[in-house]
Amino acid sequence: MENIAQSIREKVLRENFDVIGFAEPQIQKEAKLRLRKFLKRGFHGEMNWIPQKQKRLENPKNVWSAARSVITLGIRYGSGQNPLEDLKKKEIGNISIYARGEDYHNVLKKKLKRIAGWIVETFGGQVKVFVDTAPILEKHLAEQAGIGWQGKHSNLVSRSLGSWFFLGEIFTTIPLPIDKPESDHCGTCRSCLDICPTNAFPKPYVLDATKCISYLTIEYKGHIPKKFRSAMGNRIYGCDDCLAVCPWNRFAQKTSEIGFKARKALLHPDLKMLMKLSDSQFRKFFTKSPIKRIGRNRFIRNVIIAAANSKKKYLMNPVKELIRDDSSLIRAMAVWALQQLSEKKEFLHLKKQYISKETNIAVKSEWE
DSSP: OHHHHHHHHHHHHHTTOOEEEEEOSOOOHHHHHHHHHHHHTTTTTTOTHHHHTHHHHTOGGGTOTTOOEEEEEEEEOOOSOOHHHHTTOTTBOEEOGGGSSSOHHHHHHHHHHHHHHHHHHHHOSOEEEESSOSOOOHHHHHHHTTSOEEOTTSSEEBTTTBTOEEEEEEEESSOOOOOOOOOOOOTTOOHHHHHOTTOOOSBTTBOOGGGOHHIIIIIOOSOOOHHHHGGGTTEEEOOOHHHHTOGGGGGOOOOOOGGGSOOGGGTSOBHHHHHTOOHHHHHHHTTTOGGGGGHHHHHHHHHHHHHHHHTOGGGHHHHHHGGGOSOHHHHHHHHHHHHHHSOHHHHHHHHHHHGGGOOOHHHHHHHO
């Protein structure tokens, strides 16, 4: 089996992946306990799929009982850009580095299917491929496969790649030799913990997703709580702060994968332009982008908060237009943004004009 494993390694690297490791399809006891504590404390927020699929997360065999080995692959997506610099440009929207190119699900799945097909054709057996498409504790499996370790920010860190890389998995019925698990190399560093704008880490290695800007801007479907809005700054999709300050990223190199190269339009998108997007314009603008999946309403909600945090008066007019939007999610944030951008007298005038027509309780509460 050593020869098979070596052949697979060589094939994977030829397909432009940067790292590969092999692990057994099982989750270690400490990882299961960490997941259970995470759920017990409600740190998963509205991601109800996690408790619903807990049994699968705790045992890859519950995802596919025939699996004998897990092949974990990593590929760089870093752009060489520093997202912390973009936080200073208040008039633009700051999009997470991973989402500035094509949707990684589509790019990776094509590559994984090609490799999986080659494995079956060459060595037989059966395979299944996953890119966030099944309940798998992929960071733990990657750790077991020697690719990296879960840092204090809970993301995977590699000594050779830093943390700007995606993961994908191939489950196979072929029993392959496993790699040595990677150990923790965070040491006394706590840069990722200290920089978090919303204090989303109760302690090292523990994330409270309900406070995380990535969760709030991507996964959360409701009205973002007031206590987090100012801290969001101009982050309109995701947050890279904890990754950007990690010392191990000094070893990170730019991606060579064309699909992950940042689209020019997503490098420094203008907030005013974004707020004017209709639903059809939103879907067209974000074609092939992972941003498309959250829909126009959640996205514009995020953009309005960024507009308010910019303190740029010229953004008042596009915000005003949105207090008549069909979405209560958007109207509520537009009201809050007007409070931040307008003079008190003007805000009270708008309140008098619109509050009596408003039927949504959440929007009305923003006027008060």
